[in-house]
Amino acid sequence: MQMASSLVIVYHRQPYEEDVENGKTVLRENASPNGIVPALKGFIGRVARASWIAWKKSPAGKPPKFERRIGITDSFGSYDVVRLPLSAEQVHQFYHVTSKEALWPILNAFPSLYSSANTDWATFREVNRLFAQAACEEAAPGAVVWVHDYNLWLVPRFVRELRPDVRIAFFHHTPFPPPDVFNVLPWRDEILDSLLACDLIGFHIPRYARNFAALAQSLRTVDDIVERDVPAELRGGRTALAEPRTPVCIRLRGHSVHIDATPIGTHAELIRATVQRPENLARAAQIRAELGADKLIVSVGRVDYAKGTREQLAAFERLLKRRPEWLGRVKLLLTAVAPAEGMTAYRATQTTIEQLVGRINGHFGTLSWQPIVFSTTSMPFTETLCHYRAADIAWITPLRDGLNLVAKEFVAAHVNDSGVLVLSEFAGAAVELADAVLVNPNSISQMDAAIDRALDMPINEQRQRMQRLDAVVCQRDIGHWTRHMLAAFGALRRPQGGKAKAA
Incomplete structure (x- = not known):
């Protein structure tokens, strides 16, 4: 008999990785214990019972070749996963087209790149309705239904209509733009009405919360x-995303929407322990030896156009022209993971x-030295940490970024030692990481000055800054975020008199 869940997590990705071995599908825990999925799974062992709603591709018009509901027991606990069978066309419209061609440019304040030419909003709405219906079937009376990210913006309204008895929370992992940018979307009213059906809306930083409140007012x-x-x-x-005050509640039509701004943390303790294992310290030393650079920069x-890689490469090219003494001595290790097929x-x-x-x-390379080592494939978690540990500088300068966990991972991997973090003011993490070398990536002169400062920074200053950064990353780690969100759920009043409707 199916048991109802006190917490229903609604996120488009499945909470594990699928491999095929000897013709059979094998489910494994995520290779990286860090990131959004493991962060959300950290709530599973802290509630009475949890369910996770995700999608899985299935041929249109045919019964899915997988069980819709499966029970999972892993290091996080026991929980159910409900997989929504979506056709290739539904996935394409919902994720590849509407989410990435229409919504993503607006979220990141690139309205010139917005396009609805290929968008089928009816399909996007229907996929959101399917997620909502599945969540409602899982939720116990008074449960928390926790929806994640912008491609599920319409889920809260459907959940409120079907299950007025549950508490609805939403968390944005992205930036949230000001009203004049958001209002480019022709579906702005439908999206806003859905978000205002929530009891709690979470953002990483106060600026995004303020932008949302301003949208509601507009x-x-x-x-x-x-x-x-x-x-x-x-x-x-005085950085680009600084805010002295933040909205915490919007009241309209007798309903209170609580607003929270708390950035997600990284698993700092795990990262520190991992990089300090003897075999991983040896691997970091090997990376340095193999790359053969006096200064190793990692990015x-x-x-993604919002990640600012083009601007970063232009700055690196200017560095090699402007400071020829670094030719043959500096190396940029650049990983820019290629988008999924169909994107x-x-x-x-x-x-x-x-x-x-x-x-x-x-132009600059020789037979014995190439200035850039480039990859479009992701590295395993431990190997990534070893590269962070081996590097002198992390160069993270997105034009827009909701938060950026890489910045926090780099700090944790250096364990109070030397190293320099060059970080964009427009990454949400910049409001926490004041001891990074903060830079406006839209400014040529600032980008040049920032990488010069990182290369020339004395070792004592590096260590002092890194110690302060490390203290922040460790204090506001993933455990801090988890405890904060659970407290926020607990503070939500259960709706009075609400009864579930037939799905």
């Missing part, structure tokens, strides 16, 4: 907005990155 008659001072550790000084991300929104970006890497290596 499109709806709001009865009241409650604000409070931002904690000192999240104010961000890890994915192919056309980033095709031009990938071509540009590959051309720039080829041009720089061709």
Whole structure:
């Protein structure tokens, strides 16, 4: 007999990796114990019972060749996973087209790249309805249904209609733009009404919370907005995303929408322990020896125009021209993971990155030295940490980024030792990591000055900055975020008099 869950996590990805061995599908825990999926799985052992709603591709018009519901027991606990069978066309429309061609450019404040030419909003809406229906079937009376990320924006409204008895929470892992940018979307009213059906909406930092509150005020008659001072550790000084005050509640039509701004943390203790194993310290030393650089710069991300890789490569090219003393002595290890098959929104970006890497290596490289080591495939978690540990500088300069866990991982991997983090002001993590070399990636002069400063920084200053960064990363780790979110769920009132409707 199916047991109802007190926490239902709704996220498009499955909470494990699938491999095929001897013709059989094998489910494995995620290779990396860090990141969004493991972070969300950390809640499973802290509630009475949990379910996870995800999608899995299935041929259209045919019964799926997999069980819709499976029980999982792993290191996080026991929970059920409900897989929604989506056709290739549904996945393409929901994720590859609507999410990436229409919504993603707006979220990251690139309205010039917005396109709805190929968008089928009805399919996007229907996929969201399927997620909502599955969540409602899992939820116990008064349960928390926790929805994640922008491609499930319409789920809360459907859940509220089907299950007025549950508490609905939403967390944005992305930036949230100001109203004038968000309002480019022709579906803005439908999206906003869905989000306002939530009891709790979470963001990484106060700026995104303020942008959301401003959107609600611009499109709806709001009865009241409650604000409070931002904690000192999240104010961000005078950086691009700094906010002294943040909204914590919007009241309209007799309903209160609580707003939270708490950045997700990294598994700092695990990272520290991993990099300090003798075999991994040896691997880090081997990486240094193999790459043969006096200064090793690492940059890890994915192919995406918002990640600023083109601007970063242009700055690296200028460095080699401007400071020829670094020729043969500095090396950039660049990982820009290629997009999934069928994702056309980033095709031009990938071509540009590959051309720039080829041009720089061709112009400055020699038979014995290439300035850039480039990869479009992701590295295993431990190998990635060893590269962080081996590097002198992490160069993380997105034009926009909801948070950026790579920055925190790099800090944790250096365990209070030397190293320099060069970080974009427009990454959400910048409001926490004040001791990074913060930079506006849109400015040529600032990018040049930032990489010069990183290369020339005295070792004592490196260590002092890294110690302060490490203290922040360890204090506001994944455990801190988990405890905070559980407390926020616990503070939500259960809806009075709400009864479940027939799905």
